[in-house]
Amino acid sequence: MLRxxxxxxxxxxxxxxxxxxxxxxxxxGTVRLGLFMTQRHALKDVKKRRDExxxxxxxSTLVVTGNEMSQPTxxxxxxxTHR
Numbered sequence: 232m233l234r235x236x237x238x239x240x241x242x243x244x245x246x247x248x249x250x251x252x253x254x255x256x257x258x259x260g261t262v263r264l265g266l267f268m269t270q271r272h273a274l275k276d277v278k279k280r281r282d283e284x285x286x287x288x289x290x291s292t293l294v295v296t297g298n299e300m301s302q303p304t305x306x307x308x309x310x311x312t313h314r
Contacts, residue, residue: 243290246280248273250297270299 247258248270255273257264264280267273274295281291 241288241290243292244284246277246291246293248277248293248295255297270295270297 244259247256249256249258250270251266253266255267255270257267257273257276259280265273265276267276277293281293284291
């Protein structure tokens with residue numbers, strides 16, 4: 232009986248965090264995974280997903296477009312004053 236060892240290529244999942252008009256969107260490839268009000272929350276979600284993939288022995292990458300300082304139109308932050 233002959234056995235062939237086939238080396239599987241490691242699949243790399245690409246995560247994208249992008250600022251949109253409605254908040255921060257998280258995608259894996261072309262699949263939209265979530266929409267968040269802050270970049271911090273979006274990155275926390277991606278970290279959780281990447282940790283799960285790492286535990287399974289899979290690779291992932293992260294690309295972030297935009298920054299927290301540039302707010303999309305229509306999204307405002309409350310200006311709380313502490314007295």
